[in-house]
Amino acid sequence: MAGTIVFEPDDRYNAFLSTATAGPQGSGTLSGVMVAVKDNISTRGIETTCASKILKGYVPPYDAHVVGLLKAAGATIAGKTNLDEFGMGTTTENSAFGPTLNPRDTSRVPGGSSGGSAAAVAAGMVKVALGTDTGGSIRCPAAFCGIVGLKPSYGRVSRYGLIAYSNSLEQIGPLGRTVSDVSTLMGVIAGYDRHDSTSQNKPYNHTPKADIKGLKIGIPAEYFGKGVDPDVAAVVKKAIGRLEELGATTVPCSIPSMEYALAAYYVTCTSEASSNLARFDGVRYGPAPDWKKSWHDAFQDVRGSAFGAEVRRRIMLGTFALSSGYYGKYYAKAQVARRNVREDFNRIFRDVDVIAGPTMPTIAFKLKEKSDPLSMYLADILTVPANLAGIPSISVPCGTSQGMPVGLQIMGRMFEDERVVDVAYAYEQAVN
Amino acid sequence: MVTEKDVQHIAELADVGIRTEELGTFTHQFNAILEYFDILDRVEGSGQGERDLYNVLREDVVEPSLPQDEVLRNAPHTEDGFIKAPRVM
Numbered sequence: 288m289a290g291t292i293v294f295e296p297d298d299r300y301n302a303f304l305s306t307a308t309a310g311p312q313g314s315g316t317l318s319g320v321m322v323a324v325k326d327n328i329s330t331r332g333i334e335t336t337c338a339s340k341i342l343k344g345y346v347p348p349y350d351a352h353v354v355g356l357l358k359a360a361g362a363t364i365a366g367k368t369n370l371d372e373f374g375m376g377t378t379t380e381n382s383a384f385g386p387t388l389n390p391r392d393t394s395r396v397p398g399g400s401s402g403g404s405a406a407a408v409a410a411g412m413v414k415v416a417l418g419t420d421t422g423g424s425i426r427c428p429a430a431f432c433g434i435v436g437l438k439p440s441y442g443r444v445s446r447y448g449l450i451a452y453s454n455s456l457e458q459i460g461p462l463g464r465t466v467s468d469v470s471t472l473m474g475v476i477a478g479y480d481r482h483d484s485t486s487q488n489k490p491y492n493h494t495p496k497a498d499i500k501g502l503k504i505g506i507p508a509e510y511f512g513k514g515v516d517p518d519v520a521a522v523v524k525k526a527i528g529r530l531e532e533l534g535a536t537t538v539p540c541s542i543p544s545m546e547y548a549l550a551a552y553y554v555t556c557t558s559e560a561s562s563n564l565a566r567f568d569g570v571r572y573g574p575a576p577d578w579k580k581s582w583h584d585a586f587q588d589v590r591g592s593a594f595g596a597e598v599r600r601r602i603m604l605g606t607f608a609l610s611s612g613y614y615g616k617y618y619a620k621a622q623v624a625r626r627n628v629r630e631d632f633n634r635i636f637r638d639v640d641v642i643a644g645p646t647m648p649t650i651a652f653k654l655k656e657k658s659d660p661l662s663m664y665l666a667d668i669l670t671v672p673a674n675l676a677g678i679p680s681i682s683v684p685c686g687t688s689q690g691m692p693v694g695l696q697i698m699g700r701m702f703e704d705e706r707v708v709d710v711a712y713a714y715e716q717a718v719n
Numbered sequence: 720m721v722t723e724k725d726v727q728h729i730a731e732l733a734d735v736g737i738r739t740e741e742l743g744t745f746t747h748q749f750n751a752i753l754e755y756f757d758i759l760d761r762v763e764g765s766g767q768g769e770r771d772l773y774n775v776l777r778e779d780v781v782e783p784s785l786p787q788d789e790v791l792r793n794a795p796h797t798e799d800g801f802i803k804a805p806r807v808m
Contacts, residue, residue: 348789484775547758554756561733568734570804575795578805583734585805591736599735600745603726604752606733620759627762661751 351448430694
């Protein structure tokens with residue numbers, strides 16, 4: 288141990304659900320670095336709530352694999368950051384403990400669901416943070432808050448100790464103010480873990496390189512079409528122009544499966560959620576059920592009062608999509624659609640090295656602007672394809688629209704996280 | 720189209736506890752979302768969505784685990800080293 292770090296952040300944005308006032312400082316790559324951790328990642332001895340009343344007071348008896356890696360690298364855990372309850376949302380407004388505000392404009396949301404992590408980094412409270420990305424939950428708040436966020440390739444970072452919402456889609460990943468910081472944190476958290484059966488033995492030992500001469504970039508028409516704000520599209524096109532000036536070439540391409548990718552995503556994630564969240568019944572953790580009632584009534588009481596509306600909506604949608612008579616129409620079709628998305632990417636990546644477009648179709652929403660669930664879901668259209676395919680994707684700030692940050696999204700081939708980091712780094716170095 | 724009765728039924732299957740005054744809003748939102756999901760009808764083909772999947776198993780041997788008191792610490796009701804649950808019968 289190299290001493291103690293004192294941490295007294297001015298959390299005017301409600302980025303943190305809990306903070307450590309001081310922590311041990313270890314030695315290693317992250318010695319002296321305060322890292323904020325999204326509150327759906329288990330931390331031994333530190334309350335972990337998933338921003339839900341159903342886990343209020345829950346103190347994990349073990350660390351998530353990534354938290355153990357952070358500590359081994361000498362990092363100090365700054366605290367646990369706010370999120371949409373269980374990661375279900377695009378705004379961080381669905382938190383049982385109040386919304387996080389966007390440090391760039393407090394009348395707007397920070398994006399979600401890793402909004403607390405993004406706001407903590409954007410406001411300068413911490414240098415880096417961990418988030419999780421199921422359908423854009425790292426890249427969306429990174430774009431909305433004007434920072435860098437990486438969704439790693441599926442399997443590259445262990446999910447052991449991540450409180451599961453949608454296992455087949457989600458990954459833990461880094462957020463930071465610079466591509467180098469994000470790359471350094473990725474180097475700490477990536478690698479094989481026997482406690483995660485989907486873990487791949489693909490460590491990340493990479494220093495970002497800014498040379499992208501000869502790189503071929505696919506530009507999908509769907510990322511600049513209907514539903515994408517024309518001003519946001521123009522900012523991103525200009526950024527792609529900068530990449531061309533650095534020696535990259537662009538190739539128009541198309542992802543026809545985008546037509547149904549969002550529906551496939553929501554059927555899949557709600558189905559997985561309906562199964563994963565069955566464990567929250569107040570018996571092993573959470574608010575105690577009424578022992579005098581039958582289990583069915585007791586569980587309904589606990590879950591009805593301690594889960595927020597969006598969580599209950601997604602559990603019900605998933606239950607419906609998996610139910611007898613509807614499974615073939617919804618879940619089975621969604622899995623075929625998912626395969627089509629993966630095949631579209633495979634086809635495009637035979638001709639290009641990376642794919643670029645906007646991270647989000649608009650700038651950060653005003654608070655309460657997305658009160659209708661479907662309109663909030665639609666905002667995820669540009670981020671969910673990478674999760675369905677499992678490929679790496681990074682969001683890097685590329686300018687502003689109406690004074691708010693816009694994110695440039697770079698997607699790469701499976702396990703080519705290093706390449707998307709390099710492209711983001713080349714852009715960042717060119718404009719700074 | 721799903722009805723309020725359908726939503727009530729799903730809520731009971733999922734044990735999410737729905738209040739009468741919430742039924743109208745949930746049903747309305749459900750129908751809008753399911754209408755959007757209908758786009759999946761255009762997906763052609765069937766069969767396995769996922770490929771190249773295999774099970775990752777380990778030998779069934781006892782490994783070090785957490786102490787019992789730490790595991791039980793978060794449970795609201797325990798008795799003699801067990802977690803108490805609501806009655807099933």
